[in-house]
Amino acid sequence: MTSLADHVRTLGRGPGRARSMDRHEAADAMRLMLAPGAAPEAVGALLMLLRMKGETAPEIAGLAEAARSALPTLPQADLDWPCYAAGRTRGLPLFLLSARLVAMAGHRVLLHGWNGPDGAVRAGLHAACIGIAPNAAAARARMAEGRPVYLPLETLCPPLFALLGLRSVLGLRSCINTVCRMLNPAGAAASVQGVFHPSYRLLQADAAALLGWQALSVIKGGGGEFERHPGKPAPVFGLRGGGAWETVLPPLLDMPPRRLSNGAPGAGSAAPAPEMLRALWQGCLRDPFAEAVIVGTAALALDTLGVADPRAAARDLWDDRPRCRAA
Known part of the structure; x- marks a missing residue:
């Protein structure tokens, strides 16, 4: 079972070891950030590491996909x-x-x-x-x-x-x-x-x-x-x-x-x-x-x-x- 700390390590290990999250990892990170009791220190670290690195399209897709899954159901719009x-x-x-x-x-x-x-x-x-x-x-x-x-x-x-x-x-x-x-x-x-x-x-x-x-x-x-x-x-x-x-x-x-x-x-x-x-x-x-x-x-x-x-x-x-x- 992953934690926000796991995703912070992925992004912040340092030169040569840090990497971007894949889409699945990004979705998991968003689910953890939206969950009650998410550690604010870890949330802030993850968001700022993403900003410093620069977000990738798979990261944005995974984050958005997980965020949307937390929304109420609406009828389809055009x-x-x-x-x-x-x-x-x-x-x-x-x-x-x-x-x-x-x-x-x-x-x-x-x-x-x-x-x-x-x-x-x-x-x-x-x-x-x-x-x-x-x-x-x-x-x-x-x-x-x-x-x-x-x-x-x-x-x-x-x-x-x-x-x-x-x-x-x-x-x-x-x-x-x-x-x-x-x-x-x-x-x-x-x-x-x-x-x-x-x-x-x-x-x-x-x-x-x-x-x-x-x-x-x-x-x-x-x-x-x-x-x-x-x-x-x-x-x-x-x-x-x-x-x-x-x-x-x-x-x-x-x-x-x-x-x-x-x-x-x-x-x-x-x-x-x-x-x-x-x-x-x-x-x-x-x-x-x-x-x-x-x-x-x-x-x-x-x-x-x-x-x-x-x-x-x-x-x-x-x-x-x-x-x-x-x-």
């Missing part, structure tokens, strides 16, 4: 949308309206996440008509209604949430951030993921291939979320038909360089950010840059789902969206 960028948000979470567009097309969308001290995402969910599920049962009910739903990580898996929270103790990000993005708790055939550091795009794509996923798009998105900048080329890594796939999408707008953080509509306005999301959806607020972010992000999500001519489909959805206050 699109998995992890949302784990914590702090330093780059502005209004426009991608929430993109997720609503995808759901409006009849696709079952499950968002899940935690955003640390940055409250912009959760504050924007109501304005985007994306319900926050207080538990797995509520998530099941909302998905059955065909509406997008957001499942907080602290509700989805409290022990994994505790591991993610160790960032404040250790002072550094750990592989748990990547593992959370790879959870796919509703077993969707398609997933869209944003990263802050470009090197993680290929790591997550390779781990997804090991897990047998069929369709995935990973981009360096706004603040680390799956949100496409319309004024820049967009390198995309992932899977199509279960095989490795990558492309570079051309810019959607011809414009001077501009950050997403200063691209939020209503600059100088006293209106709270959630009201801006609602105003954009209703057409009371017009902002070509923000609309291009929403439509471009939705188009890439639709492409991941296998929709033909996703850019035109996303534009049609935006033009045909209901302009009322009802969810």
